[in-house]
Amino acid sequence: MTKTEENKQGILNINLRTKTLIITGIALLILISVFVSNYFIDHTAVLTSNFYNVNQPPSFEHWFGTDWMGRDMFMRTLLGLGISIGVGAFASIISTIVAILLGVFSSVNTVVDEIVTAVIDLFGSIPHILLIILVSLAFGGGYYGVVMAVGLTHWTPLARILRAEIKKINTSEYIKLSNEFGKSKMWIARKHIFPLIISQIIVGVILMFPHAIMHEASISFLGFGLPAHEPAIGIILSESMKYLSMGYWWLAFYPGLSLLFLVLLFDLIGENVHKLLDPQSAQE
C-alpha cells in the first residue's frame, strides 16, 4: 500500500458500501431539491418579461444570464428540469407497468411467450423518435401526449430483461426443489421470483429516467412535444437557436449542461442502486 492510499484510508475510513450510499444520497438530494423547488418558485413572476435587463450575460445576479425577454435563465432552467423529472417519472411508471405485465405474461406458456417476444421485437424495430411523435400526436399532444408517448415506447428493454430473468428463475433447480417441498405456485412467485426481479425492476425504472428525459427534450426541441409556453429544456434549446449566432451562448449552454447533468445523476443513481442490490457486489 502506498503512502497516499494509507492517508486516504486514515481520513476517510469508510467502505465502498457506505461511500456508494453517500454518493447516491447526495445525487438523490440534488434531484429532489430541483423537483421540489418548482413548487416554491412563483411561475408568473419568473416568466414575465422584463425589458430592462434583456440578454444579460451570466453574472452573480443572474447565474445563467437572461434571455431576449429579460427572463432569468436559471429559473427557467430549474422549471424545465422539474418538468423533465415529472415527465420522466410518469413515463417510467407507465413503461414499467407494461414491462412487468408482458414479462409475467410470457411465463404462462410457450405460445404466449412467442407472442410477447414478437411484440417486443415489433416495438423495438420502429425508430424511437418517430414512434414517440406518432403516439404523442395520437394522444393529442401536450404534457399528457408526451408522457404517454415516452411511456408507451420505452418498455422494450425492461420487458426483455424481465422476461429473460423470469424464465431463468423458473427453470432453475431451486424452483423445482421448491415444488418438491410442496410449495404452491403463488408461494414460489411471492417468495422466490418477486424478490429476485424487484431489483431489476427498480434499476430498470431509474435507468429509464435518463432515456425518457432525453426523448422528451428532443421531441420538444423538434416542436412535437410540450407547448411553447412551457419552460421545458427542449423548448429553451430550440428558441435559443435563433440567438446563438448573435453570441448569446449562455442561452443554450447552461440549460443543455443542466440537462446533461440531470441525466448523468439519474445514471449514477441507477448504477449505484444496482451495485447495492446485487448480492455479488453488495458486500464488497
Next chain:
Amino acid sequence: MYLNANNISFSYRKNKPILKNISISIPDNKVIGLMGDSGSGKSTLCKVISGYLNNYTGTITIDNELIDKTGYCPAQLIFQHPEKTMNPKWKMHKVLSESWNPPQELKDTFGLKEGWMNRWPSELSGGELQRFSILRALNPNTKFIIADEISTMLDTVTQVQIWDSLIDYCKKNKIGILAVSHDKELLEVIADNIVLFNDINKL
C-alpha cells in the same frame, strides 16, 4: 416400506429412449448403491423417481400407493451441485427453513456452524453448501433420499463424515437411500447392495 419403480421408460427425445423398462426397489432400512458409466441414465432415473421429470411410462409407488404430485414429495433428490439448488438471494437459515427447522444436535452432527446461517450461498464452499442441502432434504416427511453423486466434490475425510452422519440418521428414522456414484470404493463402503446400471439401451 418400499419404494418401487416398475418398468420405467423415459426419453428426452422421441425414439431415443434413455431408460427402458427399468425396475428398482428401495427398502427403507437399506442403502442401495447405483453404479454406472457417465451418460447411462443414472441421473435421469433419479429425477424420474423423485418427480422432477413427468412424462415417463411406468409406475412409482411407495407401499403400493402412487406418489402424490402436489404436496411434499417423500422421495427427495439431493443434487450434485448444491449451489444451483439455492436461491442466491436467500441467506442460509432461510434456505434451510424452506424445508424445515432441524434441531441443533442434527446441525452439529452435520457440522453446520452457527456463523454460516447468516451468510449468502455465494459465501460458502461447495462442501459446506452440500451439508445444508442434505440436511434440508431430511425433513420428517421424507421417506427416501435419492443421493445423486452428492459427495463427488468433497475430500475423502469429509465424504466419510457426511455419509456416516447421513446413514446414521436414515437408519434411525427408517429412511431408504439410493446412493448414485461412479466411485466403486465409496459404494462398497456405504451400500448394502450395489446395482450395476449397464448401458444396455445404447447398443
